[in-house]
Structures are given as C-alpha cells and as structure tokens.
Amino acid sequence: MDFTDQRLSYEKGVLDQNSVPASPFELFKTWMDEALAQKVKEPYAMSLATCGADNKPSVRIVLMREITETGIVFYTNYDSAKGRDIAENPNAEVLFFWNELERQVRISGSIAKIDASKSADYFHKRPHDSQLGAWISEPQSGEVANRAIMEDKFDQLKSDYPKDSVVPAPEFWGGYEITIESIEFWQGRANRVHDRIVYTQDDANSWTTKRLLP
Incomplete structure (x- = not known):
C-alpha cells in the first residue's frame, strides 16, 4: 500500500514563543481544556514509551488520570511489561496527539510509583466491573490459553464481590507519576513549517523555552 500521495495541510492554529506562559503546566492545562471543549475523544489518552534493560523500546496507549504540580499520573499493573521496563529504567516519554486541533504534546521525565x-x-x-477487571490481568501481558479462562475468572469474581461489596485493591496495581523534565508543544502549520516550543527545567527548577525547527 502506497500512502505517498495522502497528506493534509495543517492550518488551524499558531504557537508564538513570545506569548506562551512561563510555566508549561499552564499551557498544557489550557490545551487540555480546549481539547475537552472541542470534544476530542479521550484527549487524556497518551502513547507511553518505556525501555527496559534490554534497550528495546515499547509503546502503548494509557490514560492520564491527573495533572499534578510536578507531572502527570496514570495507573496500571505493576507486573506488566511496562512495569518491568520502569523498574529497570525509571525514565519514560509520553505523546498526546489531538488530530482535531492539529496539536501534539510530548512529555519526558523520570517515573516512580505514587x-x-x-x-x-x-x-x-x-x-x-473495572475493579474486577484489574484482577483478571495478573500478570498483565502474560499468556492465557483462551478467552474462556478470563471470562470464567471474571464470573467468579462477580460472584465473590457483588455490586454492593468492596473489591480489595490489588497490591500489583497502582499509579505512576512522570515528573516532567521537558515538555514540547507542537502546533501543525501550513507547508509543514510547524511550530514547536519546548520547555526544559534547569537546576534552579525554573523553566526555559526554545523554538525548535520543524
């Protein structure tokens, strides 16, 4: 399949280095609010890239669940492939892509359990039912012979923990926070001359901005 003739011209916005706020969190929250207002589907969905001791990168979609004062939080199975990567190499990068706004946000930083x-x-x-589902995925990414095994386990959990009962939180499941060290904002522009502004944090915990070539 040849996609060399498939392309769009991005012309929905601009990103001016002289008018961006001093804090990247302010701009990130503004862009997230605009994505929500424009009804972008799950704008908090992000591609999470990790790399373990084997030096082989892995990427998957996860859902951001909080913006903190220092970073962003998501939840997953600690025994998953990404959890093993993080245990071996506590650095990660995420990418948000909002096609409707012709925008991307790229975040890099250190990662640790909350x-x-x-x-x-x-x-x-x-x-x-999502609480019960967390118990099905142990160990997440582990091999299972067939779907019926998962469905049987889910039915058993529904019997053990009916709707009005408290489902215990698994010890193997929880949150990670990525402490932001750099964050790049990308605004698509015409002729592929895109706007890219990156914030980086210095030793004094203040932010500097640079414009990058598209």
Missing part, C-alpha cells in the same frame, strides 16, 4: 493509599483511593473510584 503512594499506595492514593492508588487505592483511585481504584475504589473506578466502576465496579
């Missing part, structure tokens, strides 16, 4: 009590609080905010 407090277990905070993970448990979030776990119990999830829909009941």
Whole structure:
C-alpha cells in the first residue's frame, strides 16, 4: 500500500514563543481544556514509551488520570511489561496527539510509583466491573490459553464481590507519576513549517523555552 500521495495541510492554529506562559503546566492545562471543549475523544489518552534493560523500546496507549504540580499520573499493573521496563529504567516519554486541533504534546521525565493509599483511593473510584477487571490481568501481558479462562475468572469474581461489596485493591496495581523534565508543544502549520516550543527545567527548577525547527 502506497500512502505517498495522502497528506493534509495543517492550518488551524499558531504557537508564538513570545506569548506562551512561563510555566508549561499552564499551557498544557489550557490545551487540555480546549481539547475537552472541542470534544476530542479521550484527549487524556497518551502513547507511553518505556525501555527496559534490554534497550528495546515499547509503546502503548494509557490514560492520564491527573495533572499534578510536578507531572502527570496514570495507573496500571505493576507486573506488566511496562512495569518491568520502569523498574529497570525509571525514565519514560509520553505523546498526546489531538488530530482535531492539529496539536501534539510530548512529555519526558523520570517515573516512580505514587503512594499506595492514593492508588487505592483511585481504584475504589473506578466502576465496579473495572475493579474486577484489574484482577483478571495478573500478570498483565502474560499468556492465557483462551478467552474462556478470563471470562470464567471474571464470573467468579462477580460472584465473590457483588455490586454492593468492596473489591480489595490489588497490591500489583497502582499509579505512576512522570515528573516532567521537558515538555514540547507542537502546533501543525501550513507547508509543514510547524511550530514547536519546548520547555526544559534547569537546576534552579525554573523553566526555559526554545523554538525548535520543524
């Protein structure tokens, strides 16, 4: 299949280095609010890239669940392939792509588990069946002979923990926070002359900005 003739011209916005806020968090929140207002489907979905000791990168979609004062939070199975990568190499990068706004946000930083009590609080905010689903995925990415095994386990969990019961939070499941060290904002422009502004944090914990070539 040849896609060399398939292309769009990006002409929906501009990104001016002289008018961006001093903090990348302010711009990130503004862009997220605009994505929500424009009804971008799941704008908090992000591609998470990790790399373990084998030096082989892996990428998958996860859902950001919080913007903190220092970074972003997502939740997953600690025994998953990404969890093993993170244990071996506590650095990660994520990418948000909002086609409707012709925008991308790229975040790089160190990554660590959040407090277990905070993970448990979030776990119990999830829909009941999603809580049960977390128990199905142990170990996440592990091999299973067929789908019927998963469905049988789910039915057993529904019997063990009916709707009005408390599902215990698994010890193997919880949150990670990526502490942002650099964050790049990309605005598509005509003729592929895109706007790219990157924020980086210096030793004094202040932010500097640079414009990058497209």
